[in-house]
Amino acid sequence: MQWDEQLATGVTKIDEQHKDLFKRMDKIAEACKNGAAKDELMSTLMYLRKYVDSHFSDEEELQDKSEYPKREGHKKQHKFFMEKVDSLFHECEEEGATLTTILKTNTTINDLLVNHINNHDKEFAKYFRTK
Ligand SMILES: [Fe+2]
Numbered sequence: 322m323q324w325d326e327q328l329a330t331g332v333t334k335i336d337e338q339h340k341d342l343f344k345r346m347d348k349i350a351e352a353c354k355n356g357a358a359k360d361e362l363m364s365t366l367m368y369l370r371k372y373v374d375s376h377f378s379d380e381e382e383l384q385d386k387s388e389y390p391k392r393e394g395h396k397k398q399h400k401f402f403m404e405k406v407d408s409l410f411h412e413c414e415e416e417g418a419t420l421t422t423i424l425k426t427n428t429t430i431n432d433l434l435v436n437h438i439n440n441h442d443k444e445f446a447k448y449f450r451t452k
Pocket residue numbers: 335339376380438442
């Protein structure tokens with residue numbers, strides 16, 4: 322999956338973090354192509370978990386500071402993703418890198434990266450730029 326300028330929010334800090342997430346996504350895809358060793362998938366998920374956690378905190382901090390009116394709903398989405406990544410992590414721990422866990426990981430990250438960034442983060446960025 323490629324970063325696309327369409328996904329830019331215009332807030333440099335957020336955009337840089339999003340680009341990093343995309344790079345990670347590529348690594349997961351690569352690991353899956355090469356027969357997805359469980360260890361590799363797990364370490365990527367672990368990284369993702371930490372990364373997403375700090376990225377979400379940064380984003381939420383900006384939203385709180387700028388008193389973004391939709392911040393509660395946005396936070397809920399972040400929480401949902403965190404829980405998803407957590408449950409994926411446990412699933413992979415138990416089942417290993419099976420076709421199902423790999424597909425689920427890909428779907429979750431696609432949703433997180435493309436849909437969330439493209440809709441919700443962009444909407445926030447639009448608001449933030451007017452502040
Ligand atoms: Fe984001």
